[in-house]
Amino acid sequence: MILGEMSWPEIEKGLKKTRTVILPVGAVEEHGPHLPVTTDTHQALEVAYEVARRREVFVAPPVHYGICRSTRGFPGTVSVGFNALRDYVYDILLGFHESNFRYVMVLSGHAGGQHMSSLKEACQSAVNNTDLRISLLTDFDLIRCDTPGDGHAGDIETSRMLLHRPDLVRGLPPANHPKRPRYLILRSVREFMGNGIMGDPSSASAEKGVRYFEMAVRGVLEALDELEGFSV
Template sequence: MYLGDEAWPDLESYFESESLALVPVGSTEQHGPHLPEGTDHLIAEALAREAASRTGYLCTPTVNIGVSPHHRQFHGTMWVDPPVFREYMESLARNLTYHGVDRIVFVNAHGGNVQHLREVGRRLHDDGTAYALEWMWNESIPELVDDCFEVNGPHGGPKETAMIMHIAEALVHEDRLTEARDDGLVDWGRETGRQFGARTFYDAIENTDNGVLGDQTDATPEKGERLFEAATEQLCKLSEWLADRDETELLPREHV
């Protein structure tokens, strides 16, 4: 069920019987020369709406702009400052609790949002308002991501390219995949942008001139479909698990 498609009288029965909501969260930021700036929010919304369709749980409208100042040098990147993002997401979550929701899954597709969504979840948990989890799609299927691509990349790489090929193939500039790979940073790893254990970069452009990492030519719509189906299955299972929890399991523990 997608909240934005429903009339308010038709939502009453949902809130009477269910207490879980899926909230897709992404970003609007550069994803290299080959992918749309909406890559992250397109992925988040597609996964959340598909999981909602399969499970019957509620999917809210998507939060399209997140914490992305580290991509600001590239044309069109949009962002809000971290404190503003956290306050907005907490306010949105508390809005849902007004209608009876006390379990929330932030269906996230942007790494820059992770720590802030976790902090929002902690705030809501600490005062017993709601139990909110941050869920990042690729972290739910790490083995499959590794199996699909010889050289993956955490941003604008083959996994995101494949997902958009599956979700919205018309938005992919397939004639620029080789350019994306050759002008980006293909060989990256744990030590990229680090010296003696310290992270030495703040902005994406300090690591990659065109904003992307990995080998984009390794992406295909078929791989994207495999990733999408596997991640959706994980999200459905998480939703069912959370919905089945007794309320007492989700409340903060008493001081020892």
């Protein structure tokens, strides 16, 4: 059930079937010269929509912006602050509670450390202050990649976009595996990263995208089993 396309009577009727909602969270962030800056949002949404085809859950409109600390040196990366994301998502979670949802999965297509920490604080505060049950995960962690050392804008993300939005993929650039400084603090990864890739998009394919996508969907379904079935 796509929450943003439903009227309130339809939502009220749907709540008699399930009180679970998935909140996709993305980012507006460079993904190399070949993928759109909304790649993370696309990935989270596609997984959530497929889960909703297989299971009675609501899919909420996504949070498009996130924390993109390391890639801020690239045009098109638009980051929000730690507190801003935390407080915004916390208010959304309270809104779900007021609308009689009971179970919430926050599904992030972006896996940055500060981004996930901010979401975790929002979720923990909502759990502390309501009777919501909340899961937080990034679908990137659910996928086992075929390509060693794959990362940002590499095999996984390019394959998934070739599956869902091939019209937005602008070629398959060669691998780029920049060496991260161990101790040096930099303003952005652009200072050592080059074109914004950390991985091997040249090895990507839509066929791989099918397998990666299925891994993510199955992982989310397992997490929903835990969310809805866990008792204390």
